[in-house]
Amino acid sequence: MIRFYINFRPCRVTRTVCFSDITTTHAGLCRDGNFPNPFNPVTNIDFDIPVSAFVSLKIFDQLGREVATIVSENLQAGSYRMQWDGSKFGSGTCFTKLESGSKMITKRMMLKN
DSSP: OOEEEEOSSSSSOOEEEEGGGOOEEETTEEEOOOBSSSBSSEEEEEEEESSOEEEEEEEEOTTSOEEEEEEEEEEOSEEEEEEEEOTTSOSEEEEEEEEETTEEEEEEEEEOO
16 A cells, blocks of 8 residues: 655645545546556556547657547547557656546556567
């Protein structure tokens, strides 16, 4: 179990978050972590869309450059699994950005080639 402590201001309030117990949800938009993570070279990206909407799922490198677009279309409400092959890219950290309407989730993933 990993514990993460966040102090937003120099004050006595500390918030503890246990990453093994949470899934990122933003107003109904849900993006589970990719698996496997770290991956070599293919990973699966799972996400849920609560209502039909235009959805964009993109991959970015460490410098914020877009390197791939996985989804860029209208999707029906439901659960989805998309696969990404990172064999054309070097090892390192990359980010997934899931957007639907005005909601957005960004997560980190590790590529080990």
